[in-house]
Amino acid sequence: MIGSRKPGIGASVTRIEDRPLVTGHGRFAGDVSFPRQLHMRLVRSSHAHGKLNSVDVTDAMSIRGVVAVWTAKDIEDLPPIDFREGAIEKLAAFRQPVLVKSRVRYVGEPVAAVFAEDPYVAEDAADLIVVNVDELPPVVDAAEAATEFTLGLSTEPTVCRQGYGDVEAAFRAAELTVELDLSIGRHSGVPLETRGAIGRYDASKDVLELHGAAKVPHRNRELLARMLGRSLAGIHLFEGHVGGGFGVRGEIYPEDILVLVAAMRLGRPIKWIEDRREHMIAANHSRQQRHKIRAGVDREGRLIAIDNEFFHDQGAYIRTHGTRVADTACGMLPGPYHLPNYRVNGHFRLTNKTPAATYRSPGRYETNFVRERLMDAIAAKLGISRVEVRRRNLIGKGEMPFKRPLVALGDDVVLDSGDYEQLLDKALARCRWEDLERDVASRRKAGEFVGLGIAMYVEKSGLGPTDGARVNVHTSGDVEVITGGASMGQGFETVIAQVCAEKLSIDYRKVRVVHGRTDRIEYGVGAHATRATVMTANATFVAADKVRMKALDVAAQLMQAEVQHLDIIDGNVVRTDIPSEATISLAEIAHHLRPASPTRGDRDPGLVAEGWFTTDHMTYPYGVQIAVVNIDSGTGQVHVEKVLIAYDIGRAINPMLVRGQLVGGFVQGLGGALFEEFQYDERGQPLSVTFADYLLPTVQEVPDIDILLTEDAPSTCNPLGIKGAGEGGIAAVGAVIASAVDDALGSIGSITQLPITPQKLKAMLDKHNRNGMTREQS
């Protein structure tokens, strides 16, 4: 046999993305520059709510180097920013205008745009612009009664309702009812690279370009073409390196529109790079919900009914996602448990804060916290162990696929495969749960406030409906995979390269992966909702398979052999029937498929093929998280000692990258559980606008993280069996930390809010101490 099989699917290979990134040759939006470019700087509202009277730009215009200053009247013809899914009549009035017309609705809202030769000058000019506003009282609490958004419209545009069964009857029959009022604090993705957009108009070809696009280039292109009245062929998006997305980057924001319109009207490229302070008040917020949840259970702790009323704090406008986050919360709340009767009313409320949208595991981070708090409360009330109460409620393997009469992300919730109980047992065994319990108990006796927490959850991934990829083997032997995907650092290129390399039996490092380029491929759904691996990898697999078949077909002809007696090893076609030295490389085969090649025959030119993968259902990975925490009773500080994430991922294309996603997601989730919050005062003024007040976890806050990756329940929705890992790390962190801190507090108190802060814990501990017990720790 000649050569060997190179590592492909399942191998923890190093990434092909890395070299330019470690050598400082990345091309992030801030690194993109064009000759004669102008710099855009936005003037943003410093009021949370008010009537815009005037914007005085005279002084700004007089600064040397300022080319133009725009307000709403300069872009009168532009529509407000539409929803990604298309028009939604009922919500249309709540869309955000590109620049404020008459009413400012949040601190940070774009009021004017300065275009200048230099970013320092642009900021100088922006400083001189006077915005005159008559303040109006702001709405800062989404749970308060709805008020007027504008004449005839309420700050509650809609209520997201889902449900089934007879909830009232179920509660009457319940042995016990548990009621909780739970809140998740406002926080978001906060990637390390702020947003950026560069607009350029190529007049020679009548093509408008947007550089710095991310996440869903093709979808954005459609939306932009519609908004600007351009043909699709006349607008292209170019994604370079992206410094993290997490859901927040890649939606259409006012700034994206402005750089494009300005590029056309001013005849020069327009570069806009957001600064950090802007990011905190202008990029999508997320997570803030308040849930008033009621559950009825039988005496064994089995859920009979849940009635949930929640208040979703959407901020000032409805952005590109419509009501997606709230809808997802409705549909995903039940998690891995049976729930015979369910009613949920998600009050979608507008407030005078930065608008909110999706952030990694949207609707699930929140509802996992809510649901798992409920399970812990049920266990406590009935005197059952927290593990046992969960076990009793789990949907069984034999019940899969399990259809819930619910909708999430526009898709029916059909849990495709999963053995939740098996993963629970594996997780308990892995962390030696009983030993942990004993250990925690003895440490408590010695006076420590230590606790053990657990959370179970179901994630969703692989949002379709369809994706395509093109695999092209060049005559040089290099392979190019052209996808409509997007990369924000998750290792997309490497995963696609591995899949292609596996099918073609070549070195994955010889594969170039193209993404984020609407001019290279007509269609793409980008990278979001943990779909890149599932959709694009499967499409690549299909395309690579076609290329393989075409190669073997040509080789059969050239080698005078039968296709079934040929194989590809190390990029060379070899015979498997008789010992032979004869091989033909894929490069040579590509050569034979040149348009003018005499050996091409009737075949289409090129060793190239397109492959499509379609799915009508999302797939549902699932997990268990366990955590040990320690509260410093002298300060209220929570220290997370160790954590286990057990996750069934169906199949891992690159386990090292999967682990990276889970660990990275976990640490983000930790931020939301203990540190991060966009706080507002009663006037609607944002208080967390720098990295000194919005606290991201550092290396010192990260615990030991054990990961148990299982592949026990491959997805039935795609041939590779993949379920995707992007959101699996973050999804249950709020839930498990709350569970552990609650356990540490014992009867002293109960966690009903995220983030859990030292101040809140110390107040609980101090109150308890004043009431008698002394578990003071030095």
Add this chain to the structure above:
Amino acid sequence: MKPAPFKYYAPILVDEAVGLLAEYGPQDGRVLAGGQSLIPTMAFRMARPSFLVDINGIAELAKIDIGPEVLRIPACVRHATFQGDAVHGPTGVLLRKVVHYIAHYPIRVRGTFCGSVANADPASEWCCTTVALDGTIIARSARGTRRILAKDFYKGVMTTDLREDELITGVELPLLKEGTRVGFAEFSRRAGDFAIVMVLAAYRLQNGCIFEPRISIGGAEAVPRRISDAESALLGREISASSFERAAKIAAEVVQPFNDNNNTINFRRSLVRTLTRRALESAA
């Protein structure tokens, strides 16, 4: 977040700097030393000095001077200087303990001791240290030199007795006597963050009893100060958990913490109690 424009001067002599401040101080001129606090403030445009006098090039201000009784810290001495063993004895031990709480390594490379003192952020560890050790701030202007005791220097949050044409040329810290035990405890949300409360404790022992106790609280009130009631409670006592706890309790009662969004009066008070005890214990 780009700073507003300014005119830049880089004197190489103290006299030059003082002359520049005489002219530009009253015209919204500022001193640039480490820049680790000033430059972010300028990036946010919360400060827009029209003139910056960069003193980093003044050789005379670069190095510490250890006398028999006093440690002199001129204006351009970086935080990082105190990470090693530049200063011996209990004062050195104390400074080494404290310096690790100041921001992060790269900030300590550039930021200066005297810059922190001039900035008078309640969360500044060095401000608390100068008060604890009865330090003196040396301020020079065209009108002459002033010596201001630390306890008189801090007037309020980010406010000192320094006039707009004055340059802090250095701070003097009386050296702690041999055998002084020193402890420091601080609470912040993450390591390296601005302190919410900090306590510096020092004392000597004679026949097993505490004398010359010092307890200095920072971060809880607008300015750092020594808590004499808590110090008195320690005087003459033996080292024990109960004497430490008693002093801590008194400190917590006496202190009048300010309120902010995330840290209420009660929380700060609680922290004063915990940290006073811990600072005393770590000194033992």
Add this chain to the structure above:
Amino acid sequence: MTERIEICLDINSKVYRVTIEPRKTLADVIREDCGQTGTHLGCEHGVCGACTVLIDGEPVRSCLIFAVQAQKNKIRTVEGLQSEEKLHPMQESFIRNHALQCGFCTPGFLMLAVGILEKRPNIEDGELLEVLSSNLCRCTGYENIVKAVRAAATEMRQRK
């Protein structure tokens, strides 16, 4: 806009002569005027560390120093880590250990780690972690960054 000053900056042993306003930060001058865009801006107020460069061997936040202040110094940025085509052991270690995802914080971490290990090759692990806590990363959760730096530290010590 005020008057501009002509300065020379020594970056990776190459001298750049630029004419800039004094208010321009070193980070901006390195990126825009000297064309070395490997040094990134994550916050511009000195907290995230993405802009970390080495100034006379010490890690410094280049957003917290004006370019005019750095004229007499030897500045090193991420572009200067490799020698010709051969990567620095720290760069190789980052790749081997999957210590980067989006790569935005990476140059800052590389310079921070290289700087501290060149100055203190035998630094104790606890202190090394303390130094690494200077910088923020949003993607990786730090685990692999720590692993990569520890591995490179061993290698750098052996090479000496």
